[in-house]
Amino acid sequence: MSILGGMNIAKTALNVNQFALNVVSNNIANMNTEGYLKQRVELAELQGYTPYSTFTGLKIYRGGGVGISDISQYNNQIGLDNINGQNSTLSSLSSELEGLNGLADILNELGDGALSAALTDFYAAAQYLTQNPSDSVLRINYVNAAETVAEAFNKISSALDDTRSDLVGNLDYPDSINHSQAGLLVTEINDTLKQIAAVNDTILRSPNGTNELINQRNQLLQDLSSLVDFDVKTNSNGTINIQIAGVDVVKGSEQACQLTISAGDDANPAKVAIQTFDDPPKVKVADIREHIDGGQLSGVLNAASSTAEGITFQKVYDQINLLAKTFAKSVNDIQMHNDGNTAAMAIGLDANGNEILIPSTEPLFVIPADGNINAANIKINQTIYDNPNLVAAARVELDAAGNPVDNKAIGDSDNLKEILNLQDKNFGELGGVTIATALNNLVTKVGLEANDLKARVDAQTSIVDQATTNYAAIGGVNLDEELIDMIKYQRAYEAASRVVTACNEMLQVLVTLGQ
Amino acid sequence: MITRVSTSSMQSNLVAQIANNQNKLYELQMQAMTGNKVNSILDNPVDASKILVLNEELSKIESYKKNINAAQGEYDAMDNALNIVVEKLQRINELANSAANEYNTPENLQAIKTEVTTIKQTIMDMANTQYNDKFIFSGTNTGTPAYKMAADGTLTYQGTPSTGDYKRQLEVAEGTYLTLNAAGDNVFGTYNAANGTGSGVFKTISDLEAAIDAASSTDATISADGFSKIRSSITATHEDIETVTGVRSRYGTYAQKADLSENSLEENSILLQSDRSDLQNVDLFEIYSNLTYQQYALQASMQVGAMTLQQSSLLNYI
Numbered sequence A: 001m002s003i004l005g006g007m008n009i010a011k012t013a014l015n016v017n018q019f020a021l022n023v024v025s026n027n028i029a030n031m032n033t034e035g036y037l038k039q040r041v042e043l044a045e046l047q048g049y050t051p052y053s054t055f056t057g058l059k060i061y062r063g064g065g066v067g068i069s070d071i072s073q074y075n076n077q078i079g080l081d082n083i084n085g086q087n088s089t090l091s092s093l094s095s096e097l098e099g100l101n102g103l104a105d106i107l108n109e110l111g112d113g114a115l116s117a118a119l120t121d122f123y124a125a126a127q128y129l130t131q132n133p134s135d136s137v138l139r140i141n142y143v144n145a146a147e148t149v150a151e152a153f154n155k156i157s158s159a160l161d162d163t164r165s166d167l168v169g170n171l172d173y174p175d176s177i178n179h180s181q182a183g184l185l186v187t188e189i190n191d192t193l194k195q196i197a198a199v200n201d202t203i204l205r206s207p208n209g210t211n212e213l214i215n216q217r218n219q220l221l222q223d224l225s226s227l228v229d230f231d232v233k234t235n236s237n238g239t240i241n242i243q244i245a246g247v248d249v250v251k252g253s254e255q256a257c258q259l260t261i262s263a264g265d266d267a268n269p270a271k272v273a274i275q276t277f278d279d280p281p282k283v284k285v286a287d288i289r290e291h292i293d294g295g296q297l298s299g300v301l302n303a304a305s306s307t308a309e310g311i312t313f314q315k316v317y318d319q320i321n322l323l324a325k326t327f328a329k330s331v332n333d334i335q336m337h338n339d340g341n342t343a344a345m346a347i348g349l350d351a352n353g354n355e356i357l358i359p360s361t362e363p364l365f366v367i368p369a370d371g372n373i374n375a376a377n378i379k380i381n382q383t384i385y386d387n388p389n390l391v392a393a394a395r396v397e398l399d400a401a402g403n404p405v406d407n408k409a410i411g412d413s414d415n416l417k418e419i420l421n422l423q424d425k426n427f428g429e430l431g432g433v434t435i436a437t438a439l440n441n442l443v444t445k446v447g448l449e450a451n452d453l454k455a456r457v458d459a460q461t462s463i464v465d466q467a468t469t470n471y472a473a474i475g476g477v478n479l480d481e482e483l484i485d486m487i488k489y490q491r492a493y494e495a496a497s498r499v500v501t502a503c504n505e506m507l508q509v510l511v512t513l514g515q
Numbered sequence B: 001m002i003t004r005v006s007t008s009s010m011q012s013n014l015v016a017q018i019a020n021n022q023n024k025l026y027e028l029q030m031q032a033m034t035g036n037k038v039n040s041i042l043d044n045p046v047d048a049s050k051i052l053v054l055n056e057e058l059s060k061i062e063s064y065k066k067n068i069n070a071a072q073g074e075y076d077a078m079d080n081a082l083n084i085v086v087e088k089l090q091r092i093n094e095l096a097n098s099a100a101n102e103y104n105t106p107e108n109l110q111a112i113k114t115e116v117t118t119i120k121q122t123i124m125d126m127a128n129t130q131y132n133d134k135f136i137f138s139g140t141n142t143g144t145p146a147y148k149m150a151a152d153g154t155l156t157y158q159g160t161p162s163t164g165d166y167k168r169q170l171e172v173a174e175g176t177y178l179t180l181n182a183a184g185d186n187v188f189g190t191y192n193a194a195n196g197t198g199s200g201v202f203k204t205i206s207d208l209e210a211a212i213d214a215a216s217s218t219d220a221t222i223s224a225d226g227f228s229k230i231r232s233s234i235t236a237t238h239e240d241i242e243t244v245t246g247v248r249s250r251y252g253t254y255a256q257k258a259d260l261s262e263n264s265l266e267e268n269s270i271l272l273q274s275d276r277s278d279l280q281n282v283d284l285f286e287i288y289s290n291l292t293y294q295q296y297a298l299q300a301s302m303q304v305g306a307m308t309l310q311q312s313s314l315l316n317y318i
Helices: A003-029 A077-106 A115-131 A136-168 A176-179 A181-205 A211-227 A295-304 A314-335 A382-386 A414-422 A433-474 A480-515 B007-034 B045-099 B106-127 B185-187 B200-215 B218-280 B284-311
Strands: A039-045 A051-053 A059-061 A066-073 A231-234 A240-244 A246-250 A257-265 A269-275 A284-285 A340-348 A355-357 A394-397 B147-149 B155-157 B168-174 B176-179 B190-192 B197-199
Touching: A039 A295, A059 A246, A066 A211, A066 A257, A077 A136, A077 A211, A077 A433, A115 A136, A115 A414, A115 B168, A136 A314, A136 A382, A176 A181, A176 A257, A176 B168, A181 A211, A181 A240, A181 A246, A181 A257, A211 A295, A211 B106, A231 B045, A246 B045, A257 A382, A269 A295, A284 A340, A284 B155, A314 A433, A340 A382, A355 A480, A355 B168, A382 B176, A394 A414, A394 B200, A414 B168, A433 B007, A433 B045, A433 B155, A433 B185, B007 B284, B045 B106, B045 B155, B045 B176, B045 B185, B045 B200, B045 B218, B106 B147, B106 B185, B106 B200, B155 B185, B176 B218, B185 B200, B185 B218, B190 B200, B197 B200, B200 B218
Parallel strands: none
Antiparallel strands: A039 A066, A051 A059, A231 A240, A240 A246, A257 A269, A269 A284, A340 A355, A340 A394, B147 B155, B168 B176, B190 B197
């Protein structure tokens, strides 16, 4: 037992507290680092080996100072898994909401250039033309109104096209899928998986000092959770396995499978598969869309699919195409009506240059080669546009030879009456409602679903926030706590140095004794 | 229970709170600036859908109102023309009365005949009245004058016949149509000079002309027959006046119906517009009070935030 022993003990205290202050410093330095978990110095008393004999002969040992048993970190894997799971759901909902908001912008029926306004204007122009069916100005007005309807359809169609090719590329150019959102997400997921496998590998090689590596891996998992939902299994050696759609894609230090994306069909324009790295690769899951329900990838794939639940781009696209087809076909049928008894009549000139009725043979909207009019190809017939007299306003009786009984009846507007009846006609193919109602229902559905989704996103956001706060409550850095720790270690350091001074003074007393 | 709060989550909560309040303030600002509470379907899908339906209804009413105005214009034109026709027929009646006097010299009779012929021309002009480029008495053959007079005095009706479905109609309410045109053959009749056949006004006047010619004949028998025919044409003009007045009052009723429809459409339109305004426009008082409240909320969250960030830290005390 020596005075120097006390000094040695004080020395351990100096060292340890200095080190602890470094850890505090590191905590403060990383207080804003994403994914950083507070580190804590675990102190332990060092065992002393110099006995002190009591008068009874019993040897008692005093402690040998202080040492560091561990630098611990509260790594709450369950809490983290919870955050990641909730985060996947949030990402998926958010990207679906983003999609629906985009749809709502495209179907901006309350704004300028709305389709419903174009349709009512068309009927108003038809109504106007009934006032004087042979008036060329009113005819031009009618044709222009029809053109506006076609353009409104075209505008919606091309906006939907743009959005879809942004999501999953253009089916006509299969390579474009790689630069679409879905393609970029798949690349990002593969990169993240690769990095996680690499971190696992490093953890295997360095069993000590893995806190930073685990932080890094947790951050990668959190990144991955916003891309796609997955399950984590912790292995006994500290590495983790990751399952996507029930398939092990990362097994410890090895990335077992990768995601690949390829162009599909109209119903599901992007197919994401999971396959091994073998040559040829073994396909584990052919299309993961139905097997995942979280992350941006799920949101994007669902938005572009027509078989997913709820309103999707593809469903809106189909419905708008159906509306365009129903409208254009009905108008064309009336424009070119001829049932042998009555026929739609346009205006032409007789030999003397007087206006007479001639049979109507030109459709108002161009009929494509395959006969299918849709929102993208609906287009005013240029022949009628150039000669609005070809609009069939009149519908007159035919004689036995199929000629109009009275070809001078240019003031007749019976055919326009039929056009006007379209406004209130219920169509079976639209579910027994009018075109305007079908459009209105579609728009309302998009709005309602977007609002519903927004409420879910808000709720999910607060769940994620709560989970993150709870997680951070245990593992995060609290500045006040660090400052208290700082003072704590600072004081201990000061006290220990006083002990050194005290021992020093005792030594000096000894030295004086010896003189 | 949370025992500790990490500093960075406190800070990010703060940012989220402020952003949330700013969002709400922005929404209210948008409403106050546009005056609309529904600017997009996302604002309120159900109200937006009602607004769309109201827009369609209002557009229909607007069309109906335009149709009524067009119908009223045509009815006015028709009424004016028929009014003149009635006046002229009354004049014909007077002329027939004075021509029936057997002391009239042939010269007097010829003078009367000249006026009758002029009136016939006027009535034909009236029958060929155009409104808005349309010959209104031609049925649906609006591009063709209703009557054509041949050199021999034959008057042919060129419009669509009154028998058969040749109506020009305008929709003035859902499924309700106003008939615009009276077919000229029903009003004015026809006359064939070759065999003296025909009907209506034109036959009466043409017969009167022939009768006056006969009456001024030097042959006593023919002259007596002529005077007798002049007398019978007095009755005929009375009947014609009744026919034309009948047509006139029928279309007068239509015009009244149009006026009534216009009034009810106007009322309907005001109702629908007020409905739409209730759905779409903001209550400014409400907006201003909400706006003020939201401004306070934002200020409060910023103040609390600044306090937490700046003052409530141990750093200030050590």
